[in-house]
Amino acid sequence: MEHLIAPSMLSADFLRLGEDIEMINNSEADWFHLDVMDGVFVPNISFGLPVIKAISSLAVKPLDVHLMIVEPEKYITAFRDAGADILSIHYEASVHLHRSLQAIRQAGMKAGVVLNPHSPVALLSDILEFADLVLIMSVNPGFGGQEFIANTFRKIKELKQMIYEQGLNVQIEVDGGINRYNAADLVEAGADVLVAGNAVFKAHDPMEEIRVLKSLL
Numbered sequence: 001m002e003h004l005i006a007p008s009m010l011s012a013d014f015l016r017l018g019e020d021i022e023m024i025n026n027s028e029a030d031w032f033h034l035d036v037m038d039g040v041f042v043p044n045i046s047f048g049l050p051v052i053k054a055i056s057s058l059a060v061k062p063l064d065v066h067l068m069i070v071e072p073e074k075y076i077t078a079f080r081d082a083g084a085d086i087l088s089i090h091y092e093a094s095v096h097l098h099r100s101l102q103a104i105r106q107a108g109m110k111a112g113v114v115l116n117p118h119s120p121v122a123l124l125s126d127i128l129e130f131a132d133l134v135l136i137m138s139v140n141p142g143f144g145g146q147e148f149i150a151n152t153f154r155k156i157k158e159l160k161q162m163i164y165e166q167g168l169n170v171q172i173e174v175d176g177g178i179n180r181y182n183a184a185d186l187v188e189a190g191a192d193v194l195v196a197g198n199a200v201f202k203a204h205d206p207m208e209e210i211r212v213l214k215s216l217l
Contacts, residue, residue: 003187003217004030005210006064008175008197009055010046020201021058027210030081031064033088033175033195035141036079038069041093042142049082056083064193066114066175068141069093073100080107085110087137088173089110091123112173116141117149121159131170133193136161139176148177153189160190180209184216 007029012020024032030056037046046068056063062085067075072089072098077113079087087109087178094100097113104111112133113124124134136155139146157174163170174186175195183194203209 002192004176004193005217006031006033006173006193006195007008007200007206007210008033008035010035011197011201013201017055018058020206021055023207024210025058025060027207028214029061029200029210031062031193032059032185033197034063034065034084036065036067036069037142041070041090042068044142049078049115052079052084053082054160059083060150062086062087064112064173064195066112066135067093073103076100076103077106079194080109084109086112086133087202088108088114088133089118090114090141091119092116097127098130101127105130105132114141121155121162124159125162128162128166128170133174135175135195137176138174138178141176148182152176153185156186156189156191180212180216183213187217 020029035046037044038043057215063083064086065084066088073122087104091113101111110132112135113131116137138149138152171192173193174191178194178196179199200209202208
């Protein structure tokens with residue numbers, strides 16, 4: 001399976017968002033990662049549908065949208081219409097996760113399920129076949145720039161084994177504290193998609209940093 005880099009636009013400069021979008025378009029990055037926070041499910045507010053629609057109008061690569069919101073099932077078609085190609089929702093926020101994952105697929109998007117750092121991967125045993133992607137949070141969701149949680153490596157390995165045992169083709173995405181110093185180890189553990197925020201946008205040369213990250217995969 002190809003290994004992908006998805007820069008997190010949460011770390012972009014919103015005064016020059018168009019320039020940062022074009023940088024990602026012209027870089028070796030594979031997806032745009034977009035974090036939607038409501039201030040309820042997580043203690044922060046980011047951006048919503050209008051910003052995603054604006055990014056979609058310029059982006060030439062898939063939009064990987066991560067919903068950190070309560071009742072995400074209410075907004076599935078709205079995010080599809082705004083331009084989302086992949087829509088991921090939290091296990092912890094979804095009362096009827098099976099139904100919601102089916103609805104995401106029926107809306108024409110890839111369906112992702114997200115696990116917070118405290119949630120074991122065993123929780124996904126009965127739902128894994130209905131997901132195209134599992135996003136493992138390697139920091140507590142809500143803010144960028146946090147320190148990577150080391151037991152993420154164990155969770156990736158456990159999830160990879162579960163995917164193998166069930167004979168599925170599910171991508172493993174990891175988000176939080178990822179940089180050039182741990183990227184190769186995450187891929188070796190079983191990760192397929194790495195989300196990088198500050199590592200890219202705080203770099204002296206973001207496009208070069210993306211190239212370096214891709215070269216490590």
